[in-house]
Amino acid sequence: MKNSQHLLGLIERIGNLLRLEERELGKADGLQPVHVQVLEYLSLCNRFSNTPLSLSRYLGISKGTVSQSVIVLENKGLIKKVQDNNDRRIVHLVLSETGKNVVKNAFANERWSNTCERLPAQQRERMAEDLAQLLLELTRQHSMQSFGVCRTCKYFTYENSNYSCALLQIPLKASETAKLCHEHCFFDSKTGSDESLSVP
Template identity: 40%
Template sequence: MTDTTLYDYLERIASLMRAWAREQPLMADLQPIQLSALNYLARCNRYSNTPLGVTDFLGLTKGTVSQSLKALEAKGLIEKRPDVQDRRSVHLELTEEGRELIDALVPPAFLRKAEEALGERSAALVDLLRELLATVQRQENVPGFGLCRTCRFHQQLDDGALCRLTGERLESGDGELICREHAEPEPEPVT
């Protein structure tokens, strides 16, 4: 029989988060997918805040995501703005109301308290979960969507940072945002 322990733990935590979300008064008018889209948009960079970025990150169909984004826009939680260089593209940004909603809901208070209770071990857990996610993404050949500062293209400079993929300078704080172009660093050579 296959050991399902890891799956069971991850599934149970996900179930608890879904149950928690259903109980939140602020979630009364939101579907879980809409919260996921808002959360992504709150944490992604300027290269990733597009409808396609949301679609790829959530791993859903374009139609499903499109309807969710329309609903979020109608609720005044996001707004679209045309790309400065390519008028056919749009970027999605949280409104102040959308940002306040995410700040109030994510992460769930019960998860934050549990992480605090773990103390120093929480950092090790976060590292292991990041490594697990990166391994799954690599093995299944799905987009990485990692933090900019952990990407092989991120270059720290004396006066800021640079994305070597785009050749553009990064703004302060960009390193902490999710990028859809994220690529794992090259492995260290074995000597």
């Protein structure tokens, strides 16, 4: 038990420092930490997960709040709203060229990359795996979507050199298979059943 408190404190503190970095990074463009996170997410998500709703689920904030952040980013010309062709309720958020540059700079965060470089590659790898599993369990506890990389999903299929999603029954571009999907569902028996994740 004491162990888990310690772990909580560590992650919380690292998270706080990261938010501090985001604040500094966004300062030049007049952006708040949340805005930086939104841009980062949009650079990683696919055509199904680049909506305000997915964003709110991913960031753990209400959709009303997301709506406001989106307006700010749109006014600054960093993102654009594109209405969905099939479902006209849905809006897709896409990064503009300016937006892409801002994300690029944010990811090129010196402090963070310096920090990572000072840790052995093997350790980084291990941490990423451990944390990914922790996150998966945590999202299960919250009954939330897991937002994994498409390629690692149990519905991801590869046949005749064509990628496709078995859940949505649609073909995928090669570049999309490395993006975050909001319907993601790990193919991993050792972590237990997947009944908590929404599957039609």
